Amino acid sequence: MQSWFIHVGEMFQRAFLKEDRWKLYLGGLGVTLKVAFFAAILGVILGTVAALMKLSVKKNGKPSVRSIIATIYIDIIRGTPSVVQLLIMWFIIMKNCRNGVLVAVLSFGINSGAYVAEIIRAGILAVDQGQTEAGRSLGLSQAQTMMYIVIPQAIKNVLPPIGNEFIVLLKETAIVGYVSLSDLTRVANQVSSRTYEAFMPLIGAAVIYFVIIKILSILLSKLERRLRKSDRR
């Protein structure tokens, strides 16, 4: 038993302390967070635009051109694996771009946007039709009704699934190692390729991911509670 502890200690030493390897993990975590953060922002912007486009209808009730474009975007992105999207972005579309983080942010942002679009669309549709009617009959324009009446209520609706999407996005960035970015997962792989021990680097990476996502979900539920305050009256 004692030798087991000593052994685990040695593995820990090799995986994290030797040659200052913990700095590698920190750098990897930085890349992971940078990619996830900016991709999330891009995803929300793209998703909101795509959701509004997809909801727009012609006067005769048929889907508009804008809505068809949004549907195609969502279909293509949801219909292909994000690894393939990342590789296409890296090796084909932006093959001369030397800023790896930028390529990853674009790839993941565009990917996330498709999922966020459907989440936001669901949130908007969940707001009672009467709210729109009330806004319109009070003399607000279609856009104003959307902006000041529907979307604020929709945001509250979409918070749980959008939090979910952020968490998925953060974990999905683990594939950027495919294109030579040294994110947290890649760093763990790099270290285990030096020490020939997979245990500590992988468990270490898993713990770091878990802690980051736990913090994220605590913040999200705080925000959710805050927005629900007005419900309890």
Next chain:
Amino acid sequence: MKKSLVTLLAISMCAVMLAGCGAPKETAAADTANDTAAAADTTQTADEDTDQAAEAGSAVLADGVLTVGTNAEFPPFEYVGDDGEPDGFDMALIKAVGDKMGVEVKIENMEFASLVSSIGNKIDVAIAGMTVTDERKEVVDFSDSYYDAVQYVIVPADSSIATADDLVGKTIGVQLGTTGDFLAQDIEGSTVSSYNKAVDAVNDLLNGRSDLVIVDKNPAEVFAGMYPDDVIALDGAQFGFEVENYAIAMPKGDAELANAINQAIKDLKADGTFDKLVAEYIEGSN
């Protein structure tokens, strides 16, 4: 009513999941008791590794199947052939070794970086143009070397890189966990971009994302042959890289297996099969 229905559903789902997990485990346990025992505990020490490997030693040969790990991304030593199966010099060599030893060879294609840590649990031995290094020797044993190689440097055709000093501070593309990777990390001020496949590193060299790629001689010549106008392959000797020996990686302390493999390699060299394979796969590919 609703609640009881939900409970029932949950219980039945759990039951299905348990049954689903249980079934394959039982059958698997029967034929690969050794493998599961080794794989179950990933925390094992190098020392424990030795003990287990020694016990499994006879079993590696006894079950009549030699499971060989490789990374089929390293032409001409290993690559995925037209039929979708790993092919190349190493594959032909290990199959010939298997014939000599009287065992069936089963190839497992995996990431290069996970080969060494998979020996003794997921695979029996690894052949992947793997260089004998002191670091690797701490974890696995190596057979007698079967090929001498040197790291090559691939640079764009118009590059001025020519000496070891020119490598300082450059962005270097490598395949993760290869000797090229380790060499690159030791170069002063270098930024190392590690890829899963050497061909991805070469692709990004062509895209201008890196200044050079360090990779073994033979694949380097293959890549330089693929893009003759864009890149050139330079001999690592002019950068002071040392000659390396390729060998088969084996579980630590398994003398019986090591003897059998070394004897087979010796026999193949003696009866001319080895030279024939070199001519067919390595010299024929250039």
